[in-house]
Amino acid sequence: MAIMQTDMPGVKLHGRGKVRDIYDLGEHFLIVATDRLSAFDVVLPTPIPDKGKVLTQMSAFWFDFFKDVVPNHVVSSSVEDYPAALRPYRDQIEGRSMLVRKAKVFPVECVARGFLTGSGLKDYNKTGKVCGIDLPAGLRDSDRLPAPIFTPATKAESGHDENISEEEAGRAIGMEAIRRLKELTLDLYSRGVEYALKRGIIICDTKFEFGVIDGRISIVDEMLTPDSSRFWPADRYSPGQSQPSFDKQFVRDYLERIGWNKQPPAPELPPDVVEATSAKYREALRILTGRDLQ
8 A cells, every 4th residue: 555645643743744754752753754756856646655665664774784883863663662652553654664863953965976967967067067076077977986976955845955065065054064974974875885786786876864863963864765866776887878777767767758847746657657666666675685675
């Protein structure tokens, strides 16, 4: 059963993001990943079955994998550990939710790019740079960069996130904080890339969110998922063109083909695109974690 939106009477709703419904339980938040999908920063009307479960279970894997590198906000992802008031809603939250500590979240998306594509490619083709960072001449779509780069962005609840320079991000949250977030972002990305490549997936780029919990910088929200990253099959990597992917690029490509203007309302997705996208998400989970969807 696909879940477009949760409904839990008696549980305080904190807010709904593009994908996640967040409930305020007092000391903690409950974050529920629905099957909503956003493309070009617009939420589509068609859910992708199991997508929210994949995001939650993949994030849980990575949070645990990196727990000795950076603290995270997870308390539990097992309904058995949740407050009793949530048990009646097990069918909506099991396998797709996390009980988390509250954090003071930095208002900056921390993006790491190891390859040139997407908005970075458009920026490079216009300026020879990505977010103000000089790059060698002659790079093509999907070329590997000489070294991963840090390209922060503003966070938008609705509408488009906007790429900003490291200096602009520093003015927003402080230069010392942004230096630490850059260091963490590039370290986590590089470690993730190394792990994923051994399993046959190239992580082209990704974005992280960080906050402060008990005075420590911690990673929050999601981590190295098909929503927050571009995953490419390594055995089919061919620079100079766009790559097949395990993420929502498949949906983006469909929307580009039909000529959608990227403004609300978004069109419905046909069944074949929905099923293929769901299958790609599940396959990415299986390859990266070695586990099937629970």
